[in-house]
Amino acid sequence: MRSASNIPQVLAFLRQLAVNNDRTWFKERKPQYDALRGAWEQDMERLIALVAEYFPDVRGLAVKDCVYRIYRDIRFSHDKSPYKTYFSGVIGKGGRHTVQSSYYVHFGVEEMMLCGGIWWPEKAILEQLRGLIDAEPEEFLAIVNHPDITSRYQWMSKSLKTMPKGYPSDHPLARYLKMKEYLMVKNITEDYFDCDDWVERVATDLQPLKPLHDFLNYVFE
Numbered sequence: 001m002r003s004a005s006n007i008p009q010v011l012a013f014l015r016q017l018a019v020n021n022d023r024t025w026f027k028e029r030k031p032q033y034d035a036l037r038g039a040w041e042q043d044m045e046r047l048i049a050l051v052a053e054y055f056p057d058v059r060g061l062a063v064k065d066c067v068y069r070i071y072r073d074i075r076f077s078h079d080k081s082p083y084k085t086y087f088s089g090v091i092g093k094g095g096r097h098t099v100q101s102s103y104y105v106h107f108g109v110e111e112m113m114l115c116g117g118i119w120w121p122e123k124a125i126l127e128q129l130r131g132l133i134d135a136e137p138e139e140f141l142a143i144v145n146h147p148d149i150t151s152r153y154q155w156m157s158k159s160l161k162t163m164p165k166g167y168p169s170d171h172p173l174a175r176y177l178k179m180k181e182y183l184m185v186k187n188i189t190e191d192y193f194d195c196d197d198w199v200e201r202v203a204t205d206l207q208p209l210k211p212l213h214d215f216l217n218y219v220f221e
Contacts (some may be wrong), residue, residue: 006039007193014085018109021081043199044089050203057093065095086111101216103206116209117183118216126220130177137173148208156185
């Protein structure tokens, strides 16, 4: 199935929203937003189905549980802009509420990216992940150093300045043990969607991260 990309139209709308981020402007253009959002969610629904072919954890995942709302939570923010300037969603077990390793797609004004991994795990889970990497270094390195991953992705994980307690400073996997999250990213541009079917392209580019999900999610079994 071919899917004409509406991402350029989505981005054009979001760029206008970025400079007119107020409720009056948005309300006047709500029908345009609804049409763009509806088409994008249909594409996301098909993306979930394609990812489910190689990542069974997302079989049956509803698009409404995957995508984030455009409305910002401004209760505790100095920035009172009411709307986000991006469309995004999580494709993983439990959708956007997952704590497991999963995929994240982000199409916005400031950045566009495909991601995979675990975001800010709780302390107990992070300690288990470090223990798993320490116990299975060869398997972990074989996954993250595979050409299918390194040709597409790079690490986007914040790290400690020193080694976590219990690990020597000269540990051969020090780089990974100091990470506070395990997240890889592929930055993309609008040109990325200049193809017959962006949904298929994204599904193909997400697939190499499947072994990383399997490895990291072992701590939840």
